[in-house]
Amino acid sequence: MDVYSAQITNLVEQLSHLPGIGAKSAQRLAFHILNMSEEQVAGLSGAMMAAKKNVRYCKECCTYTDGEICPICANPKRNHKVIMVVENTRDLAAYEKTGKYDGVYHVLHGAISPMAGVGPNDIRLSELMVRLQQDVEEVIVATNKNLEGDTTATYISKLVKPLGIKVSRIASGVPAGGDLEYIDEVTLYRALEGRRDM
Numbered sequence: 719m720d721v722y723s724a725q726i727t728n729l730v731e732q733l734s735h736l737p738g739i740g741a742k743s744a745q746r747l748a749f750h751i752l753n754m755s756e757e758q759v760a761g762l763s764g765a766m767m768a769a770k771k772n773v774r775y776c777k778e779c780c781t782y783t784d785g786e787i788c789p790i791c792a793n794p795k796r797n798h799k800v801i802m803v804v805e806n807t808r809d810l811a812a813y814e815k816t817g818k819y820d821g822v823y824h825v826l827h828g829a830i831s832p833m834a835g836v837g838p839n840d841i842r843l844s845e846l847m848v849r850l851q852q853d854v855e856e857v858i859v860a861t862n863k864n865l866e867g868d869t870t871a872t873y874i875s876k877l878v879k880p881l882g883i884k885v886s887r888i889a890s891g892v893p894a895g896g897d898l899e900y901i902d903e904v905t906l907y908r909a910l911e912g913r914r915d916m
């Protein structure tokens with residue numbers, strides 16, 4: 719027999735499917751939600767539904783956005799000849815926070831990982847190759863500094879170099895295995911400035 723009523727048990731179970739949320743956290747969140755006003759709960763669930771329904775991939779860089787094209791790709795002041803390749807939209811946000819990068823991005827939504835069965839066709843690489851048919855001067859590979867990120871960087875380099883486009887990799891200022899989103903802005907900026915040709 720469950721300790722909680724069926725509806726609470728269901729809420730706890732749904733919450734426990736979220737990443738980083740264990741059984742105890744799920745219970746804590748469930749009771750927090752029960753203590754919220756109906757208006758607040760409607761706001762939370764409404765935001766989740768609206769984001770799920772309306773957010774899509776940018777047609778240019780594949781980041782998550784509300785419209786056809788994200789604000790960065792739509793900005794004529796950005797340098798569209800320099801493309802920084804990142805693993806996900808959170809990494810893009812981390813570089814944007816430095817306020818020092820004026821190029822555009824390409825979001826892969828993952829990294830090549832033979833161990834996890836993720837191959838080149840499972841990430842947004844073909845979309846990148848299509849973009850490279852335009853006038854592009856440099857591709858900065860800013861995938862994470864771990865096995866998957868390095869494998870992806872090498873793979874991209876092999877694809878891009880024959881096109882006569884410069885390929886660089888962010889410097890070792892980023893700790894090995896570190897998620898870009900947890901690194902401070904100064905370190906990220908230094909890693910970007912210290913990038914090396916591949």
Ligand code: ZN
Binds near residue numbers: 779
């Ligand atoms: Zn975009």
